[in-house]
Amino acid sequence: MLSGCDHGLTPVQIQPGFGGTIRFTGTWLPQSDTTDLRLVASKVFRKFASPTEVIALVLTTDSVKIYPPVAQSRGLQMGQAELRYQFFVDPGEYKFVALLYRYGSQIFSDWRVIGFYGSYTATELSPRSVVVRPGEFTEGIDFAVDLNNPPPQPF
16 A cells, blocks of 8 residues: 655745854843843944934844844853854845844843954954845854954944
């Protein structure tokens, strides 16, 4: 007797996005000083007036994505030497992929960039874009975070 499948040879659907490893060096801030840790992918990169301007983009456009989503009360795990991630996003070019931490109780303003995909000097950020194509998941979007030498802020 032969058994079969009702779906035939349907291709596997790949959820678009990107992933990689974030490696940490330096000393983690005490957990009492850091309340949240999130990865952000933005289709926009420029010098922002404040973190509030970035939050406005999150709330009013689809140009900024947050992982884990804000609806999840827990952010990424802190205190590790490295963090593996998978970030599922809509296809498009993301000009700034950054790791941010919240250092106070003000959810709309108490954020700092502690690392990002790209490089920086003491005064300038040079992010690398991540292009996400429909039906593709890109691995190898790795970057390092030096907790003792954070990048200049984009706001």
